[in-house]
Amino acid sequence: xxxxxxxxxxxxxxxxxxxxxxxxxxxxxxxxxxxKVDGEYRNGMPKASLWAVYTSIVMMLSxxxxxxxxxxxxxxxxxxxxxxxxxxxxxxxxxxxLTILGLWAMIQFREWxxxxxxxxxxxxCSLIFMTLSLTDYDFRQIVGKPDNVPIVAMLFIVAFFTWIxxxxxxxxxxxxxxxxxxxxxxxxxxxxxxxxxxxxELICMVVLTAVLVFWGIALQAPLEEPASSMKTPNPSKxxxxxxxxQEMLVYFDPWLAGVVLPSIILGGLxxxxxxxxxxxxxxxxxxxxxxxAITTFLFGxxxxxxxxxxxxxxxxxxxxxxxxxYEYWDVHKVEAANNVNLSExxxxxxxxxxxxxxxxxxxxxxxxxxxxxxxxxFAALPPVLGLTVLRKYFVRMGVxxxxxxxxxILWMAILPIKMLLRWAFALKYIVGIPEFFFNI
Amino acid sequence: MSVxxxxxxxxxxxxVFRHPAPTDRRNRVVVMLTNFFLHLHPVSxxxxxxxxxxxxxxxxxxxxxxxxxxxxxxxxxxxxRPTLEWAFYDIQALRDVQTLGIMRxxxxxxxxxxVITVWLHMYRVFLTGSYKPPREFNWVIGVLLLVLxxxxxxxxxxxxxxxxxxxxxxxxxxxxKATPGLGTEGPGFQLFNTSGYELITNxxxxxxxxxxxxxxxxxxxxxxxxLHCVAxxxxxxxxxxxxxxxxxxxxxxxxxx
Numbered sequence: 001x002x003x004x005x006x007x008x009x010x011x012x013x014x015x016x017x018x019x020x021x022x023x024x025x026x027x028x029x030x031x032x033x034x035x036k037v038d039g040e041y042r043n044g045m046p047k048a049s050l051w052a053v054y055t056s057i058v059m060m061l062s063x064x065x066x067x068x069x070x071x072x073x074x075x076x077x078x079x080x081x082x083x084x085x086x087x088x089x090x091x092x093x094x095x096x097x098l099t100i101l102g103l104w105a106m107i108q109f110r111e112w113x114x115x116x117x118x119x120x121x122x123x124x125c126s127l128i129f130m131t132l133s134l135t136d137y138d139f140r141q142i143v144g145k146p147d148n149v150p151i152v153a154m155l156f157i158v159a160f161f162t163w164i165x166x167x168x169x170x171x172x173x174x175x176x177x178x179x180x181x182x183x184x185x186x187x188x189x190x191x192x193x194x195x196x197x198x199x200x201e202l203i204c205m206v207v208l209t210a211v212l213v214f215w216g217i218a219l220q221a222p223l224e225e226p227a228s229s230m231k232t233p234n235p236s237k238x239x240x241x242x243x244x245x246q247e248m249l250v251y252f253d254p255w256l257a258g259v260v261l262p263s264i265i266l267g268g269l270x271x272x273x274x275x276x277x278x279x280x281x282x283x284x285x286x287x288x289x290x291x292x293a294i295t296t297f298l299f300g301x302x303x304x305x306x307x308x309x310x311x312x313x314x315x316x317x318x319x320x321x322x323x324x325x326y327e328y329w330d331v332h333k334v335e336a337a338n339n340v341n342l343s344e345x346x347x348x349x350x351x352x353x354x355x356x357x358x359x360x361x362x363x364x365x366x367x368x369x370x371x372x373x374x375x376x377x378f379a380a381l382p383p384v385l386g387l388t389v390l391r392k393y394f395v396r397m398g399v400x401x402x403x404x405x406x407x408x409i410l411w412m413a414i415l416p417i418k419m420l421l422r423w424a425f426a427l428k429y430i431v432g433i434p435e436f437f438f439n440i
Numbered sequence: 441m442s443v444x445x446x447x448x449x450x451x452x453x454x455x456v457f458r459h460p461a462p463t464d465r466r467n468r469v470v471v472m473l474t475n476f477f478l479h480l481h482p483v484s485x486x487x488x489x490x491x492x493x494x495x496x497x498x499x500x501x502x503x504x505x506x507x508x509x510x511x512x513x514x515x516x517x518x519x520x521r522p523t524l525e526w527a528f529y530d531i532q533a534l535r536d537v538q539t540l541g542i543m544r545x546x547x548x549x550x551x552x553x554x555v556i557t558v559w560l561h562m563y564r565v566f567l568t569g570s571y572k573p574p575r576e577f578n579w580v581i582g583v584l585l586l587v588l589x590x591x592x593x594x595x596x597x598x599x600x601x602x603x604x605x606x607x608x609x610x611x612x613x614x615x616x617k618a619t620p621g622l623g624t625e626g627p628g629f630q631l632f633n634t635s636g637y638e639l640i641t642n643x644x645x646x647x648x649x650x651x652x653x654x655x656x657x658x659x660x661x662x663x664x665x666x667l668h669c670v671a672x673x674x675x676x677x678x679x680x681x682x683x684x685x686x687x688x689x690x691x692x693x694x695x696x697x
């Protein structure tokens with residue numbers, strides 16, 4: 001019989017076997033925990049038996065992979081699913097909306113998904129999905145790149161810590177509602193730093209050193225061909241932690257995406273303690289007391305930073321085109337881009353034709369709709385917001401603080417706004433003055 | 441008397457460690473005050489403040505990774521030559537030939553890990569509201585340390601001098617060209633170029649300052665090497681010291697007020 005998966009070599013299968021082995025061991029521990037904690041069904045069967053069944057299936061999967069079943073290999077991601085996923089789920093618009101939806105669901109259903117069993121099921125789903133996806137050649141090419149491994153790890157780590165946060169915040173919110181002391185305030189006697197903290201630090205250092213050495217042995221740091229200014233790789237990517245910024249280049253010119261917006265992000269972070277007047281929630285986990293601050297921060301961190309890094313790293317291929325996770329990075333893939341400036345919309349829509357001429361006055365007239373919109377957005381909107389929707393904030397913050405705050409919020413919003421305008425109207429620039437490199 | 445006791449009672453041991461082994465309460469207090477490395481800590485601390493699910497330990501891990509990067513980095517500096525002729529082949533030899541070439545792997549993975557742990561540290565500080573008074577300014581120092589961590593990683597990215605390195609730096613540094621007022625492809629630089637005299641050209645703009653040339657070349661390698669190995673670590677060390685000092689002065693590690 002012909003090998004149906006020529007790329008699934010024995011070494012790949014053994015690697016997958018190790019993956020399943022890790023999932024198996026994790027679930028073995030979980031089953032033991034479940035046996036002790038979760039109790040029984042009505043008919044006397046422990047709930048842990050379900051976990052035991054699942055765990056043994058994963059164990060058998062692991063052993064199956066270790067037997068090099070190259071011919072007639074059975075457990076790959078079905079082609080139909082891959083085609084479906086790439087065809088319908090692989091575009092930046094859906095990706096962005098799904099991350100927003102995910103953030104909303106994370107906050108809305110925080111009491112549900114912070115339950116250990118729910119979180120464990122979600123973790124297993126994502127691990128099995130990832131391991132199955134690794135049977136795909138193109139998925140392996142991009143996720144398996146040594147420099148990308150930390151990003152995959154980061155996703156799970158960020159998810160884990162977000163889970164811890166919401167779990168403790170839900171607990172504390174309930175305590176505050178019921179008038180009980182905070183979790184952090186119970187059993188909070190002073191202990192001596194030696195041994196309580198010093199030993200924690202020591203163990204932490206030993207474990208970390210071991211992790212780094214193991215990581216260094218298991219995974220070789222990337223080294224490509226010697227540098228050559230003649231051969232431009234396609235795609236050329238910045239270091240992974242800047243890929244969110246590089247992704248913004250799709251929507252903004254370099255002066256905004258690469259210089260102004262990063263500066264605003266940092267300035268905004270620095271301003272955080274000076275504009276957050278809310279005294280509650282200092283030194284303990286909570287959500288309800290600080291829902292606006294936390295939601296804003298999570299919005300900036302999850303969809304606008306981490307998700308854009310993932311997008312830039314895993315989903316942007318040659319010519320910065322969007323590729324599905326199972327899609328071949330075809331250099332010749334063409335995406336139509338007939339983007340139109342706001343000025344063209346405006347003048348052509350009025351039937352007047354775009355004002356011609358290259359004098360400064362002509363250019364300003366041509367771009368006047370966008371310039372007025374921008375000025376209104378940054379100068380007129382803050383006072384309006386302060387007197388209406390955000391009146392509560394304005395009263396407590398004072399003029400200067402509120403202006404800084406509202407402008408930072410407006411700056412944060414321009415990326416999603418520009419994204420939506422691009423997707424809905426193929427808008428290129430709101431203000432387009434290429435003569436002076438001044439494009440917004 | 442056991443060998444251990446003999447060593448601990450010797451003159452040499454006593455001259456190195458300024459206190460006996462901390463087995464009783466008194467010595468556990470004294471050791472924190474008399475040991476240079478331990479005196480960063482207070483003597484006693486709130487139990488919940490050091491609970492792992494509360495602090496996540498990410499600030500400490502970041503600092504430890506900084507130390508790992510310093511040590512492996514110094515070892516790599518003994519071997520690596522930042523010149524167009526040697527840079528790539530030195531790294532290649534570290535990978536393929538040299539004993540302890542794994543230092544390069546640890547250095548690179550440690551750098552990636554450090555970027556992630558800095559983010560997680562800030563994430564935790566935000567989520568516990570620990571930037572609120574009286575800790576506002578330490579948050580500001582933290583943001584500066586975040587920037588410097590990213591710059592450390594960015595400057596180090598160039599040093600292997602392979603395709604990955606120069607093109608990542610090319611993409612990154614092309615942004616400098618667009619700096620408003622200071623880059624030849626950004627808005628407003630014409631304001632400096634009044635008739636007959638051009639102040640901002642591609643041999644004097646922000647990108648040129650960053651790269652030491654119009655393109656990523658030998659001058660860039662030298663510039664990034666110095667920034668990576670000397671300049672930024674010096675600044676980071678100073679800021680870390682202030683950061684730690686402020687943690688102690690601004691009320692210790694975060695806890696409910």
